[in-house]
Amino acid sequence: MITGLFETHINVRNLERSMKFYGETLGLELGRFEENRRVAFYWLGQRGEAMLGLWEVPEEKVQRQHFAFRTTLEQLLEAETYLKERGLEPHNFLNDGTTHPMVFAWMPALAIYFTDPDGHSLEFICMIEGKPQPNLGIINLDDWQTLQTKKG
Numbered sequence: 001m002i003t004g005l006f007e008t009h010i011n012v013r014n015l016e017r018s019m020k021f022y023g024e025t026l027g028l029e030l031g032r033f034e035e036n037r038r039v040a041f042y043w044l045g046q047r048g049e050a051m052l053g054l055w056e057v058p059e060e061k062v063q064r065q066h067f068a069f070r071t072t073l074e075q076l077l078e079a080e081t082y083l084k085e086r087g088l089e090p091h092n093f094l095n096d097g098t099t100h101p102m103v104f105a106w107m108p109a110l111a112i113y114f115t116d117p118d119g120h121s122l123e124f125i126c127m128i129e130g131k132p133q134p135n136l137g138i139i140n141l142d143d144w145q146t147l148q149t150k151k152g
Contacts, residue, residue: 009053011062012118015040018054021117025086028052044069068111068123076101079112079124088114093138103128103144105136 012018019040022028028042031051038056043049052067071079080099083090090112092102101112101124111125130148 005050007051007053008067009055010065010067010118010120011057012054012116013056013059013062014117015054015056017117018056022052022054025088062118064119064121066121066123068125071124071126073110073126073128076110076112076124076126083112083114090114101141102138103136103141104138105144106132106134108132108144110141 015038019030019033022040022042023030028044029047031041031043031047033040040054042052042054044052075082079101080090090099091114092098092100093104093111093113094102095113099112101110103110107127108130109125109127111123113121113123116122128144130144131151133147136144136147
C-alpha cells in the first residue's frame, strides 16, 4: 500500500524568513502560498513527486525536527561547497567538528547535515554502492571506498 513519503510539514516562527531559506537559499520551487493560513508548500524534486509544508506558528510551538533530502552521489560530493556558498555550516552525523559527509554502513548511504533558521536538522543523503555492513557503524567515505576496493 505504501510506496513512498509524499509530504511532510514543519512549524516555523517566521514564514517569510523560512520561505526565503527554502526557496532562495535551497532553491526549492514554491507550489503554493496561502497568506491567510500562513502556510507555504514547496515541491521537492520534480513537481508532484514530494512536498514540504511550512506552517507559521508562535515560537513556543516550534519543535525542532529532522528530515532528509534525497540527492545523488555526485551532488552530495559537492554538498559541502554548496552549503558553504549559501552561508550554511555543514556538519557530519557525529558532529565532531569535521564537515565531510559520512557513510552509514548499515544502509549504505552517504550523508551531510545542516540546519534551517528555526534549528530544524536537515540532511542531504544518497544511497551508495556496496553491501550493507552494520558492524562498521558510521565511517568516512575514504575508508568506505578503501574497503570496497579491497573486496572487489
